[in-house]
Each structure stands twice: as C-alpha cells, then as structure tokens.
Amino acid sequence: MQLPHDPSLDSTRAFFSEGYDWIGNRCRALGTDVFRARILLRPVVCMMGEEAARRFYDGESFTRAGAMPQTTLRQLQDKGSVQTLDGAAHRHRKQLFLSMMVGDPAEALADAFERRWHAELPQWRNQEEVRMHEAFGRLLCGAACDWLGVPLEGDALDRRTHEMLAMIDGAGSVGTRAWRGLALRRRAERWARAVVTQVRDGTRTVGEDTPIARLAGFRDLDGGLLDLRTAGVELLNIVRPTVAVARFLCFATLALHQEPGAAAFVADREPARLQAFAQEVRRFYPFFPVIGGRVRTPFRFREHEFGQGDWVMLGLHATNHDPRLWEAPEAFRPERFLDREPGAFALIPQGAGAHADDHRCPGEWITLALLRRLVPLLLAAEYRLPPQDLTIPHDRFPTLPRSELRLSFA
Numbered sequence: 001m002q003l004p005h006d007p008s009l010d011s012t013r014a015f016f017s018e019g020y021d022w023i024g025n026r027c028r029a030l031g032t033d034v035f036r037a038r039i040l041l042r043p044v045v046c047m048m049g050e051e052a053a054r055r056f057y058d059g060e061s062f063t064r065a066g067a068m069p070q071t072t073l074r075q076l077q078d079k080g081s082v083q084t085l086d087g088a089a090h091r092h093r094k095q096l097f098l099s100m101m102v103g104d105p106a107e108a109l110a111d112a113f114e115r116r117w118h119a120e121l122p123q124w125r126n127q128e129e130v131r132m133h134e135a136f137g138r139l140l141c142g143a144a145c146d147w148l149g150v151p152l153e154g155d156a157l158d159r160r161t162h163e164m165l166a167m168i169d170g171a172g173s174v175g176t177r178a179w180r181g182l183a184l185r186r187r188a189e190r191w192a193r194a195v196v197t198q199v200r201d202g203t204r205t206v207g208e209d210t211p212i213a214r215l216a217g218f219r220d221l222d223g224g225l226l227d228l229r230t231a232g233v234e235l236l237n238i239v240r241p242t243v244a245v246a247r248f249l250c251f252a253t254l255a256l257h258q259e260p261g262a263a264a265f266v267a268d269r270e271p272a273r274l275q276a277f278a279q280e281v282r283r284f285y286p287f288f289p290v291i292g293g294r295v296r297t298p299f300r301f302r303e304h305e306f307g308q309g310d311w312v313m314l315g316l317h318a319t320n321h322d323p324r325l326w327e328a329p330e331a332f333r334p335e336r337f338l339d340r341e342p343g344a345f346a347l348i349p350q351g352a353g354a355h356a357d358d359h360r361c362p363g364e365w366i367t368l369a370l371l372r373r374l375v376p377l378l379l380a381a382e383y384r385l386p387p388q389d390l391t392i393p394h395d396r397f398p399t400l401p402r403s404e405l406r407l408s409f410a
C-alpha cells in the first residue's frame, strides 16, 4: 500500500526549522502515524507512536549502519561502537555496558555527582552567576571519571568537559559546531586510548572491579581484547553521554521554577515522587528528535512493505508527546508516572524495547539516578534565577534554554 506522502519535494528545510515538532506536525496534518518524505534528497519513512516504536525496536528489523550522517555518527557513538553492531555481536558487547550500569552502580555514580556538587558549591557562591549547563557538565564529567576509576581534576577535567560538551553540541549540526566537535573529539580519543593502554600495561593502577578495568579487559565474541581504538571509543561512549545528562539537569531545574506544582510535588523528597518527576523531565523536554535506522530484515507494517536498506526515522520526541499515549501531552505532570510504570515502547527519550536485545540506551538508570539526586540538592541550595532568556528553541539538536541556564547562589 502507498503510505501518505509529505507533499514537499524535499523536507530537509522543514525538518530543521520545525525540528522536534516536524514528525508530530506532519502526522497530524496527514492523519497518520507513518508517512513517506524526502530528506537530504533521499526517500525516508517517518513514524511515531507505540506501535511504530515496537516495530523499530523489535531486536532484528533494523541496523544503524548508514542511517545517520557521518558527522553525527563520528561525534556520538562512532565506528566500531556497540551502536554500530548487530545481532549476536551487539548483544555480547551490550552486556559490557549493562553489567556496569544497572541498579546500584547508577547510585554510585550519583554519589560521585553529589560529592562533587558539595565541593563546588562554595565556589559557585563566590561567583555572580554560574552558567549551569557547563557547570553541570563539569560535575558530570568528573563524576563519570571517578566512577569509572580514572579520576580527573583541574585543567585535565576542564579539557575533557569541553571536549564532551563540544561533541554533543556538534552532533546534530553541520558547519562550525560540527567541525569543532570533531576536532575536540580527536583530542578526547587520544586521552581515552592512553587510559586504556595504561590500564592494560599496568602503568595505571585501578581497582579490579572498576568499570574501566572491565572495559580494558573486555573480550569480544572472537575472544580477543577490543582493539585500542574501539576500547577508546567505548570509553568515550560512557563519559560523553553522562555529560549529556547536563541538559536534562538544566531542564529539571527549569521545571522546578516554571512548572506549576512541580516543586511542591517533590518537596517531601519521597523516592517515588522523585522518580516520577525524573520520568516526566525525560518525557516532556526535547533531547534527540528522532532515531534513524535502515531495514535489515524486510517486514510489513501498516500494510506497507519495508524492503532491505529502506531508511526509516522514528520520532522519539513525537512519541513522547503522542496524545494517544499521554493525556495533555504538552502539560508537565509528574503525577502521571506515580502509579504507572511507563511502557517500554511509550516513554522513549533514550530508545525503546529490551535493553539487552536492541539499541535501547544502557544509561537510563544513570540518567534517572542523577535526576533523582539533583532535586534534593537544588531544594537545599539557596539560589535565584536572574532575568534571562529561558526559551527552548525547537530547531536546534540537542537543544537547551537559550541562556544555557544561569543561576546565582547565595
């Protein structure tokens, strides 16, 4: 069957200007949840919603190979990373990440974050204003490295933080931001490879069960250690996305100030409420607009035949705001998660489905633990928001309040 078609000859401009809202807008206009379009002059099928996510993240139908622009791939997961693997090789490598991150380890990373928050707070009080996106990024970079077993301080921590922030900032763009991200990535890769080399040859002593020891000693399906380049890539695939959580921390701070009832909702610091608040932050605020895949195993969906190699984009933000799934999707309502575990294909800011079998993010436990931890720290700190532009542009990926969130601590 012919799917509805976006009437534009090429939708690249609309995709970049409507941004996060493009897929949802087109689906509404065409009365569908799957449609065809052309982006960058290439045919693509776009889809949104729970059923589409179930299809996209079914563990076998899609590969990420050839589904993302090269500059995005290089700055995010990169060649040779777990995200570029399929089938048995992917499941095996994924276990490395899952074994590090599920449950208590996520709390340990949040503990490291909290220690660094307390260490930094007196210095923030001495500044007129603190740019929180960068400040959160530095705390998270330090916490991730403490947790991994490769602590960093001073200039080295500043350098790594800037490299990670630049890669995240450059991933969704072309031009100067992308080139800056790529240049700083090369410097970060040298650091990551040096760390793995030192751990392997014993010139850096690390605890036996630290995440870095596991990564350096991890053996792929063929029984061999990861080659040095790939091991460095996977090390960056832990530090960089942890620093990316800075955006969610900014959004959480914003929610406490802007969203009616949000601060009262978490005021008693009750764990179930902190968790519900953290989930709503991940649902409500924009992060990655879409995830792209290419069909690996042909299938039929909505009476349309998807052939091998077809390019498909699943709307992550559109699904998180799908009115079929969420009552009043444009309202910030943490209570919606109080008596409800979000479905594996409904709340999908970090991918969908089964973590072990598909590309769903292994960092979700860490992301949630950090968001839960931030709230009591903010509630206990005395600060104010100076006047600033807090609008969140929807045509920039990943986005951020225009002011990058500035706070004054008392």
Ligand code: HEM
Pocket: 064, 077, 082, 083, 084, 094, 097, 237, 238, 239, 241, 242, 244, 245, 246, 248, 287, 288, 291, 349, 350, 351, 358, 359, 360, 361, 362, 363, 364, 366, 367
């Ligand atoms: C800001 C918070 C985060 C967001 C929005 C996010 C988003 C995502 C998304 C959408 C995917 C799925 C990609 C796909 O389907 O191809 C993913 C995968 C991944 N994420 Fe995250 N992530 C975040 C935090 C983290 C953290 C904290 C870590 C590690 C500490 C992490 C590590 C990874 C890895 C290694 C993958 C690849 C998994 C695979 O291919 O099986 N992410 N992330």
